[in-house]
Amino acid sequence: QQQVRQSPQSLTVWEGETAILNCSYENSAFDYFPWYQQFPGEGPALLIAIRSVSDKKEDGRFTIFFNKREKKLSLHITDSQPGDSATYFCAALGGGTGSKLSFGKGAKLTVSP
Template sequence: QQQVRQSPQSLTVWEGGTTVLTCSYEDSTFNYFPWYQQFPGEGPALLISILSVSDKKEDGRFTTFFNKREKKLSLHIIDSQPGDSATYFCAASPGNYKYVFGAGTRLKVIA
């Protein structure tokens, strides 16, 4: 079934620490997994994405890992900054016209 589970619901980390967010899914047809970052009052913006043929993608301080066998993915933010405080959504797509979103993780980075 088309469902994406995201955890934790909220998270507080100290500046400089590492943030880890996770998602899991059931539908084997999902092959594209974007992570979106959303600040209050704004729409979600693409942060990083990964295809199911890869197991890791890195972009600066942000890395996403994908485990096809376990149907899990994660987002790691190293050297977390107060400016990273936002809500993060994972999503999944079978490569067609729509995304299935997780419920989001509200991240707060404390200086």
């Protein structure tokens, strides 16, 4: 059973636009949601994370919006740059899952100059 779902699977935006990546989850016990950025041939790098007590987390051009009632969250990347082109993974942890992260399948973002 897929615990974490991401959409779209791929997204192309122009440089300077805002990219929006969506994520939803099944387990209402999840309380920590990190987003990871992965470039080809590299490991996933922790980008930004939010806990379920918050509805928004901002770090520079990256913002997570979180809706606990609907079990949805989204990652907004404002003023997208070609260097943001990567695969982004939404993940979740908490409750009865202990400390193991459940990952979505990833979203490939391409930022065209």
